Amino acid sequence: MELDMTKGNPSRVILKFFIPMFIGNLFQQLYYIIDAIVVGQFIGKDAFAAVGSSSAVLVFVTSILIGLAMGASAIFSQLYGGKRYDELKKTISTAFIFLFCASLIISVVTLGFLPQIISLYQMPQETAAYAAEFLKYNFLGFVFVGMYNACAFLLRSIGDSKSPLYFLVGSCLLNILLDLLFVVVFHMEVLGVAIATFISQVLAALCCGIYTAKRMQFLQFKRTDLVFSPAVFQKVAGYSVLTAVQQSFSSFGMMLIQGLVNTFGATVMAAFAACSRIDEVANRPLQDLGNAFSTYAAQNEGAGNTKRIRKGFRVTSKIIIAISGVISSISFIFAPSLLSVFVQKEALDVIAVGVGYLRVVGLFYVLLGFIVMFYGFFRGIGAIKISIWMTVVSQGIRVLLAYSFAPSLGFSGVCWAIVAGWFLSDLLGFHMYKKIMNDKYVEP
Template identity: 40%
Template structure:
C-alpha cells in the first residue's frame, strides 16, 4: 500500500503546488485583495473539481474490481460507459458555470471591491474544466490497475510549467490574476493531453474498438452506482467548504486572505493522508474482488497504524511552524492576517488524526461495495461543520474561531459513526 500510495501522495502534493504557487505569488506580488479573491475562487473550483474527481473515482473503483477479477471485457465496457457519462456531465457543468458566473460571484458573498478581480480569474479558470476532467479520468484509470507513477510524472511537468508561466504572465506580462488563471489552465491541459496519449499507447485493453461501441445497461447501472455515490460524497464534502467560504467572506477581506492562505497550507499538509486512503481503497477493492479476506484484514491493521503515526507527526509539525508557514505567503507587516491564519492552523492542525481515519473509512466502504455509507459519513461531517460554523460564528465571544472549531468536530462525529458501523458490518469483506 505504501509503495502504491507514495506516488499518489507525491502527485497530489504536486497538484497542490498549482494552488500553492498561485497563492504565494499572488500574496507577495499582487496584494491582500487579489489573494482574497483568488482564495475564494479556489474554494469554488475545489467544489467543481470534486464532482469530476468523485465520478472518476467511482469509475476507477469499478475498473479496480474488474481488474482484480481479470475481467478485461468488462473493463472496456466500463471505460466506454464512464467516458460518455462523465464527459457529458463535465460539458454540462462547464456551460452552466460560464453562463452563471455573475450569480455565482454574488452567491459567495464576495465584497464589492473584489467582484471584478474574481470575474477576471474565474472566466479563464472555468475554461480549464475539461482539462481537469481529462487528467483525472485517465489518472484514476491507471491507478485502478496499479500504476500510480505515470500520472505523477505528467503532473510534475505540468507543475513546473505552471510555476514558470506564473512568473512570466504576472511579473513579465503584468496580466495580474488573469495571468495566474491562464498559467493554471495551460498547465492542466498539457498534463491531461499527455496522460491521455500515454494511457492509450501503453495499455491496449483501454483502447476502444468499433465492436466495443454498444450500450450495456448492466455496465451503466454499475458505473452509476459507484460514480454517483462517490460524486455525491465528494461534492457534498466540498459544498460544505463552499458554504463555509461564504460565511468567511462575510467577515471581510482580512479574514478571507487569512483563510485562503491557511486552507492551502492545511490542504497541502493532509493531502498525503487522503491519497493513502485512496491507495488503501484500491488495495481493498482488488483483494475484495479476488476474495482474499485475510489480506484485507492485514491491510486494515497496517493502514490504521500508518495513518495514526503520520497524522500525529503532521500535527506537531504544522502547529509548531504555523507562523513561518503563514509568512511564506504574506508579508510580515500583515500581522492581523497572520494571526487569524495561525489560529486556524492551531485548531485544524491539532486534529489531523480525525481526518486521517475518515479518509480510511471512505476508502473502505467504497472498496467493499458500500459507497452509500461513505455518503452518510460525509453528510454527518458536513452537517455538523456547517451548522456549528454558523451557530458559533454568531456568538461575539467566539466569532470567526467558531468556523475553525466546527471542522474537527465534524470529523470526530463522522469517525464515530463510521467505526460503530464497521463493528457491525466487518464480516462483509468475507464474501464478494
C-alpha cells in the first residue's frame, strides 16, 4: 500500500518507510556479497581479488542506473504528494521509456568495451581472466538491473517500500542456491557465480515489473496515457541525469581509489575487497535513511508542507547518530570476525590489512550518514546541483589525499583520505542546508 508522508508523526512515517526499504536494499547488496563469500571460500584468493576489484566497476555503472531511477522518483513523489495524477501518469510513461533505453545502451556499451575496462584496472595477470569472465554476464544484466530499479523507485515514490523487498528476498535466495549449485556442485568457478547473479536479476526485474503494472492501476492508465512527452522528458532527464552524475561521480572516485589499491598487490586488493563488502552492509541503513528522507521531503515539497520538512530533518539526524554509533562499534570490535566471513581464516595477512581499514574508516560512519541525509534533502526539494557539489568535494578530496598520502603512509593513507573527504563534504552540506532553511523555509 502507498504511504502518504505529508501526514502523521514524522519519525513514525520515516521509519515505517525506511525499514522495508533497508531490508530490501540489503538483500540487493547481498547479490555481490554472496558472490564474494562463495568465491573467497570455495575458489581462492586470486579469484576473490578479481571479483572484489571488478565489483567497483559494477557499483559504478549500477550507481548510474540507480541515479537515473532515483532522480525520476523525486518527481513522482512531488506529483503524488500534490495529488497531480494526470501529470504523474505522463511522467511515469515518459520516464520508463527513457530509463529502458538508457539501461539498454549502458549494457551494450559496457559489453563492447569490456577489454578496455579490464585494462584500466591495472590488475595482476592472475586476476584479469577471472575479472573478464565475471564482468561479461553482469554487463549483460544491466538492462534488467535498470528496469528493476525503475519499478522499485516508482513504488517507493508513492510510499510502497515493502513490495520491492519481497522480490529482492526471493531473488537473493535464488542467487544463493544457484551460487552453491554452480560453484560447489558443478565446479563452474567464477563463471557459475556470474550466471547465477544474471538469472536472479532477470527474474527480479520481470516479477517486479509485472507487479508494478498492476499496482499502478489506481491511476487508471489508458493507452492514450502511454506517451513520450518531450516537455516532461526535459524535466525528468534534468533530475535523472544530475542524480546519476552525482551517484556515478561517487563511484568513479572509488574506482580511482581501487586503481591505487591494486598497485599494492593481491593481499591488499583482497583486504580492500572484503572491507568494501562490509562497508556496503554497514552503510546500507544510512543510505536508505537518506533515500527515505528524500521521498519524505519530496512529497511534502509537492504538498507545500515546508515545516514538516524541517521536523523530518531533525528526526532523521537523531536516527543517523544512533544507528551509526551501533554500526561503528560493531565494525571496530568484531573486525577480524567480519573479515573472516569473506576470506579464509588462514589468510592472516589479508585479515590484518582489513582490520586496519575498519578500525579507521568504521569509526566515522556517522559522517557518511549526514552526507546521505543532505543528499536526500537537496534531491527531495529539487536542489540536486548542491548534492553534486557535495559529491565533488567528498570524492575529489578523497582521491587527491589518497594519492598524496599513499607513497609515505601506504594503505593507511587511503583510509584517512576517505574520512577527510566525508568530513569536508559534511561541512559544505550543513552550510547549504542552513542557507536554504533561512532563505526558503523560515519558520513563522
